[in-house]
Amino acid sequence: MIRFLLLLPFLFYIFPLYALDIRVKLPEEKILSARNEVVIKGAGKKEIFYSPSGNLWRKDNGLIYQGRNWGNALEFIPKDKVFQWGKRKYRGLLRIYLRGGKVIPVNYLNVEDFLRGVIKGEISPSWPRETLKAQIVAARSYAVYSLAGKRLFDVTAGTGDMVYGGIYWEDARIDRAVKETEGEILLREGKVVPGYFSACAGGHTEWASWVWESAPKYFVGVSCPFCQDSPYYRWKLRISKSTLSRYLGVEGIKNLKVLSFTPSGRVNEIKVEGSRESKVYKGNTFRKMIGYSRLRSTLFTFKTGLFFITFSGKGWGHGVGLCQWGAKKMGEMGYSYKEILKFYYPFAKVSNYEKK
Secondary structure, X not given: OHHHHHHOHHHHHHOOHXXXXXXXXXXXXXXXXXXXXXXXXXXXXXXXXXXXXXXXXXXXXXXEEOOEEOOOEEEEEEOOOEEEEOOEEEEOXXXXXXXXXXXXXXXXXXXXXXXXXXXXXXXXXXXXXXXXXXXXXXXXXXXXXXXXXXXXOOEEXXXXXXXXXXXXXXXXXXXXXXXXXXXXXXXXXXXXXXXXXXXXXXXXXXXXXXXXXXXXXXXXXXXXXXXXXXXXXXXXXXXXXXXXXXXXXXXXOOEEEEEEEOOOOOEEEEEEEOOOOXXXXXXXXXXXXXXXXXXXXXXXXXXXXXXXXXXXXEOEOOOEOEEHHHHHHHHHOOOOHHHHHHHHOOOOEEEEOOOO
């Protein structure tokens, strides 16, 4: 049934969400352990271990664990569905692949359990409950939208998709909000909406297709008057031209020139003028090369001095979808989570999976 769902995402809403697992690519570690009985599979073998703990070794001919060679794929199945990978504990099971000499650890677990280990890495559990619930529905929608049967994993545990800390980040307040919104996602015309979100929109969210060419065209931006209390609403970055040259690979930077803007006022294309050549970058590429934590968004202006360039900007992140700090303010003002979601995703509706 799950495979059928992945091929036909528009039918998701007729099945219970709790039947779905998500595959999360974890950071590479070495130490793998569990406190109870574990079944380990690989290289045509299946063995039972009790409280196994030890290093995972990579060799040309396979993965070595507990003194055995498990080939190019190891499956670690704890009886109590809890294991430790590195310093963190996770729910579900772990599959480790060896591909091109690289170790790819993938955590298989229920979508609802995944959300329990995600939200604390995105927003504080102390924020209003309606804000927590809005973030959870958005994250659940993003997770379900990301399910892809042909890849080894669906999402990565990091800022590229969703920050995921496993059991360490679980919190009773988040667990309650997950339970209260169980199975709820964003739909448009019966299809799952990717619940994009970012820290602070800086006054206006972005059209998704201006950030990712493959994003749905219906995903429009909205004016966001709620995030002005965010510590990231305004920011400055002063950077030397020599440092900027190193980041961008353009020798002797003299000046910058914005060639075009997105509908929300963010930089779409920017020209970097050097002593020997000039290069044109997409705004998001420009930001990535400088560093996401340095240049916090593409909603910026700049001033060029003799040796330095000073950027003055608003917001943090790509700006698409739910603005976390805006949602916080809306929660404090008494908006319900469905009202928050309707504001940031005016083209979508919150819908429940029907339970069989």
